[in-house]
Amino acid sequence: MANSKGRRRRFGSVRQLNSGRWQARYPDPNTGRLRGAEETYATKTDAEVALTHIEADITRGQWHDPDAGKVLFGEYVTAWLKDRKLAARSRERHESVIRLHLLPTFGGRPLSSITTARVRAWRTECLTRTGEPTVVKAYQILRAVLNTAVDDELIRRNPCRIKGADRYDVPERPVLTVAEVFAVADAITPRYRLLVLLAAFTGLRFGELASLRRRDVDTDTAALMVRRSQAEMQSGALFDKAPKSDAGVRPVAFPTELLPDVERHLDAYAGRGRDGHVFLGPLGGRLRRSNFRDDWIKARNDAGLTTDAHFHDLRHTGNTLAASGASLRELMTRMGHSTSRAALIYQHMVDGRDREIADRLGSMIRKARDDDDT
Secondary structure, X not given: OEEEXXXXXXXXXXEEEOOOOEEEEEEOOOOOOEEEOOOOEOOHHHHHHHHHHHHHHHHHOOXXXXXXXXXXXXXXXXXXXXXXOOOHHHHHHHHHHHHHHHHHHHOOOEHHHOOHHHHHHXXXXXXXXXXXXXXXXXXXXXXXXXXXXHHOOOOOOOXXXXXXXXXOOOOOOOOOOHHHHHHHHHHOOHHHHHHHHHHHHHOXXXXXXXXXXXXXXXXXXXXXXXXXXXXXXXXXXXEEEOOOOHHHOEEEEOOHHHHHHHHHHHHHOOOOOOOOEOOEOOOOOEOOOHHHHHHHHHHHHHOOOOOOOOOOHHHHHHHHHHOOOOOHHHHHHHHOOOOOOHHHOOOOOOOOHHHHHHHHHHHHHHHHHHHHHO
16 A cells, blocks of 8 residues: 655655655556556656656657557467458468467467567577478568567567578579589479470470460460469469469560470370460369479489479579579569569560570480480
8 A cells, every 4th residue: 555655746646655666657648547567676766757757758749658559469460461461371371380380378378478589589490390491481470470569569570580481591502504404304203294395495384384385375475374373272272363463474485496395295294275374283174383393303313313303493494594694674574573664564575585494494404415425
């Protein structure tokens, strides 16, 4: 119970408690009700100084409601995720990361209790049991959630202040030679031969290749029209999604040396009709990473490639080969990356410089074949 000692001030008041410590009290800027400061003080002077600081913060609009940070992280992140506009696959990934890596540590904590030291300890522990890319993703989401909490004036500043925690160094991926690309293509199940060749010599992603339809293949100009990309949910559901930016919709020329492979594949393995998928699974259903992975691993091993070579390395290989003689703009266009002038990207691509890039790749194919014949 507080001692009645105390005096009226122009702003707020200080009083001595039965414990002997001093408390500063002031009118809440939101409700007008008298409230006590977050802590007590050893002397009356200390309490008065604290009250002066509180008054200054309110005057400058920098006062922070101490109760605001009592919102639990688990409740807040659920609302945060619900309010965000995300593609279905991205939302699923966010939900998984939050559920597996953030809620176990922070879910029951008030936002105000999440300090930089706690974030650092959480990150260190995560790195002992989870790969760095996943930890980086979890940290990025945590930082984004707490940035919003700062904007909502629930906490004063974001405790995610660990230098370098939001990124990691991607290890250098292998670049295959043209001969190695054809070695894998020759070793793989025939229905996937063209998939390997196009991945390497157009730089298309697996999802872009899996979503190609017959009408997207122009054998007259030796070009593909990329309009969509296949995505797979954790439940196994497949759907075609729009590219992340306008630059993702693009024509991509392929070497004319691959035309015989394209025509053979369309005759033997593609779905029927203009909307039939170019690439199908082994039983005629949709192509999935899961029903392709074993064939890729076997072909990679039979071709004598390093066991670290992933299918995505074919895209890396193709972009590396295409970079010879191509400008940054031309390479970004072919890869489907955004530029500041996306509207100009598609003008005369297949008949212009992109065709020249494909022709240079074709010359590499011819040279590799000539070397094999000698």
